[in-house]
Amino acid sequence: xxDAIVDTAINTHRITILQAINAALADxxxxxxxxxxxxxxxxxxxxxxxxxxxxxxxKRFGDDRVRSTPISEQAIIGASIGAAIAGWKPVAEIMLxxxxxxxxxxxxxxxxKLRYMSGGKTSVPMVIRTMTGAxxxxxxxxxxxxxxxxxxxxxxxxxxPSTPEDAYGLLRSAIDDPDxxxxxxxxISYGNKGPAPVSxxxxxxxxxxxxxxxxxxTIIAYSAMADRALQAAKILSQAGISAEIIDLRTISPWDxxxxxxxxxxxGRALVVHEAVKPFGxxxxxxxxxSSEFFGRLKAPVERIGAPFTPVPFAKSLxxxxxxxxxxxxxxxxxxxxxxxx
Numbered sequence: 111x112x113d114a115i116v117d118t119a120i121n122t123h124r125i126t127i128l129q130a131i132n133a134a135l136a137d138x139x140x141x142x143x144x145x146x147x148x149x150x151x152x153x154x155x156x157x158x159x160x161x162x163x164x165x166x167x168x169k170r171f172g173d174d175r176v177r178s179t180p181i182s183e184q185a186i187i188g189a190s191i192g193a194a195i196a197g198w199k200p201v202a203e204i205m206l207x208x209x210x211x212x213x214x215x216x217x218x219x220x221x222x223k224l225r226y227m228s229g230g231k232t233s234v235p236m237v238i239r240t241m242t243g244a245x246x247x248x249x250x251x252x253x254x255x256x257x258x259x260x261x262x263x264x265x266x267x268x269x270x271p272s273t274p275e276d277a278y279g280l281l282r283s284a285i286d287d288p289d290x291x292x293x294x295x296x297x298i299s300y301g302n303k304g305p306a307p308v309s310x311x312x313x314x315x316x317x318x319x320x321x322x323x324x325x326x327x328t329i330i331a332y333s334a335m336a337d338r339a340l341q342a343a344k345i346l347s348q349a350g351i352s353a354e355i356i357d358l359r360t361i362s363p364w365d366x367x368x369x370x371x372x373x374x375x376x377g378r379a380l381v382v383h384e385a386v387k388p389f390g391x392x393x394x395x396x397x398x399x400s401s402e403f404f405g406r407l408k409a410p411v412e413r414i415g416a417p418f419t420p421v422p423f424a425k426s427l428x429x430x431x432x433x434x435x436x437x438x439x440x441x442x443x444x445x446x447x448x449x450x451x
Contacts, residue, residue, distance in 0.1 A: 123306060126302060127274045131278070131281060134281040137282070138285045146176070149203025183210065184213050186213070202236060206248075208254050208256070210240060221236065222234075225265060239281075243296040244428050253297075260292045261361050261391050266290055267363070269315060271295075291315070296334040298334060316360045318358050319356070320356060324352035326346075326352045326353060326446050327351065328379045330380070331381070332361060335433060336357040339438055342435040342436075349443060378407065378409050383414075386416045386419070387418065396412075409445040409446075
């Protein structure tokens, strides 16, 4: 990525998710002097991030506001919490989501709880950007979806975009938010293209998107799985099944109003995520829907997730680990057929 992308990405017709995040950071840095970015290798002298998400930003805004750090996740998060309490708006990059484990105490016991423990007097307006996702043979310690840990933690908001427009708008809203936000980026989806957002565009946190309208079944997903759900909808349409696709966008708090309205219409629900299926976010959505629509569903609420195992390194096993469009479509078709019995 070159400097021109930082300035013009939001004005082009179609951009990638990576470019959208870069543009959102650039606009936030330009709009508010309290915003700064820190993390390992985020500066241009170190390459602007390992995949170039922050390329061009330190040249434009200076090393003080786009600051490469030592290889210490605890230092990154600790400095961010302290800066946020002091009135700054840090955007901390933890290079890979598995590495948040090094700083979990600070995230869970400090960032998430300070508002509660101060009687609302101390807010922590920080964003933790992190990348993850299977599909690049990065192995078991580099590709886990761990959003369930954070969604289970009171005081944190959890966001996972699937389109360039949403990536830009959600990141701008996350930076605006007075509380800590976990912003999850999918490595494999960085190159996905979509309509360029208007500069200053915001997507409200906690608001889902109806990606495709349908009448036979609701498929609820987020991040890369929202894209795969859309591919599954095309497969289902060939079988005469109309699937409504809900992209949650925000995992916590999740948009019950939009999801409830869809399931009330279709009578069937399938929840899909790349995180392992047991104890995953899909379980919360499924349990809530089963309770809310008890006696009115045409079929049981079902979930699709990864097997209960670390992400495999072997490509063949990794491909089997990630929920595929065909697998999503097959599960949805079974629910529709079951509901017709």
